[in-house]
Amino acid sequence: xxxxxxxxxxxxxxxxxxxxxxxxxxxxxxxxxxxxxxxxxxxxxxxxxxxxxxxxxxxxxxxxxxxxxxxxxxxxxxxxxxxxxxxxxxxxxxxxxxxxxxxxxxxxxxxxxxxxxxxxxxxxxxxxxxxxxxxxxxxxxxxxxxxxxxxxxxxxxxxxxxxxxxxxxxxxxxxxxxxxxxxxxxxxxxxxxxxxxxxxxxxxxxxxxxxxxxxxxxxxxxxxxxxxxxxxxxxxxxxxxxxxxxxxxxxxxxxxxxxxxxxx
Ligand SMILES: N[C@@H](CCC(=O)N[C@@H](CS)C(=O)NCC(=O)O)C(=O)O
Numbered sequence: 389x390x391x392x393x394x395x396x397x398x399x400x401x402x403x404x405x406x407x408x409x410x411x412x413x414x415x416x417x418x419x420x421x422x423x424x425x426x427x428x429x430x431x432x433x434x435x436x437x438x439x440x441x442x443x444x445x446x447x448x449x450x451x452x453x454x455x456x457x458x459x460x461x462x463x464x465x466x467x468x469x470x471x472x473x474x475x476x477x478x479x480x481x482x483x484x485x486x487x488x489x490x491x492x493x494x495x496x497x498x499x500x501x502x503x504x505x506x507x508x509x510x511x512x513x514x515x516x517x518x519x520x521x522x523x524x525x526x527x528x529x530x531x532x533x534x535x536x537x538x539x540x541x542x543x544x545x546x547x548x549x550x551x552x553x554x555x556x557x558x559x560x561x562x563x564x565x566x567x568x569x570x571x572x573x574x575x576x577x578x579x580x581x582x583x584x585x586x587x588x589x590x591x592x593x594x595x596x597x598x599x600x601x602x603x604x605x606x607x608x609x610x611x612x613x614x615x616x617x618x619x620x621x622x623x624x625x626x627x628x629x630x631x632x633x634x635x636x637x638x639x640x641x642x643x644x645x646x647x648x649x650x651x652x
Contacts, residue, residue: 390415391445393435395422396624397504399496399584400454401442405620406580407458411465423508428523439525455485458577470577480571484578492556492585494532495549499644500588501533502540503636509537541643550647553585557598564603568610575614583611587621591630592637594644 392408392415394401408415420426420441428439435450436443444451444460451457462470472478509517517537524530535543560582563570570578586608589597598604611617625633 389447391418392416393418393420393432393441393443393445395420395441397500398422398441399588400440400493402584402587402621403454403581404442404444404457404461406583406616407461407470407577409616409620410470410580410614411461411468413461413465423505425520425523428520433525437525439523453489455489455577455581458485458580462577470575470580472572472574472576474572477571477576481576481578484570485581487556488581488585491552492582495552496585496588498532498536498543498545498549499541499553499592501536502543502546503592503633503640506537506540541640546643547647550644551651553589553597554648554651556585557601557604560607561601561604564607569607579607579611583608583617584621586611591625591633592640593634594637594641596641596645597648 390408390413392401392404394405394417396402420432422441426432427436427441432443433439435445436452438452440452442452442454442457444457446460446464451460459471472481509520512520521530521534521537524533532545535545560570567573569575570582586598589595590608598608612622
């Protein structure tokens with residue numbers, strides 16, 4: 389019995405849903421409303437003490453951290469293996485997954501938060517907002533979210549995040565010149581862990597971030613063409629949601645673009 393605590397907008401949860409779809413596994417969905425901070429409710433914190441989505445529950449055992457969940461699912465359900473056989477390739481796969489967890493994911497959060505989470509938090513009183521944000525268990529994440537709520541896209545975290553995104557794209561372009569997928573000619577967990585971060589770019593209409601990198605462009609097209617991506621990610625974005633996200637992303641592009649231009 390597999391249960392997933394998830395939110396459609398979360399790239400970490402999207403990774404796990406892609407793996408579940410690649411494996412053809414049945415699972416039960418528990419929607420966690422991040423805008424209402426359901427992730428910080430005591431019931432949820434018992435499952436995931438970090439107060440983040442996703443959480444997988446397999447036969448009543450909670451598993452947290454999206455990359456660990458992806459590898460757990462791959463190793464527990466071996467049909468349609470998504471890990472290379474070669475140990476050097478496994479090390480490359482883990483390198484990309486670690487890069488996503490440590491660098492790309494926080495950068496994505498710094499760009500998504502001001503546009504998606506901030507508006508609903510700004511509808512609350514200052515006191516309500518602080519009470520909610522004070523519940524975030526880890527200090528660096530709590531302080532960062534406070535900055536992003538206070539300053540939006542003008543928060544100091546945003547410049548570094550755009551630079552990290554762009555550098556990741558350039559590194560991926562170099563890797564994808566050598567082979568079809570990010571680690572080898574076989575699709576693997578590293579491709580799955582990277583792809584949702586391009587969904588974020590797409591949903592806000594910021595594809596100019598990678599349009600000058602044809603290998604990355606074609607890689608993401610190939611990811612999106614997979615049935616797993618359609619089922620696990622694309623189908624969660626109705627036309628109305630897509631229009632809303634594009635409308636939020638459009639005015640922000642000018643700021644994002646300025647940070648990219650300063651790199652060259
Ligand atoms: N390292 C964690 C990160 C999870 C994470 O940051 N999830 C975000 C959504 S993508 C979240 O739940 N944010 C809620 C919050 O920070 O309040 C993982 O890979 O599972």
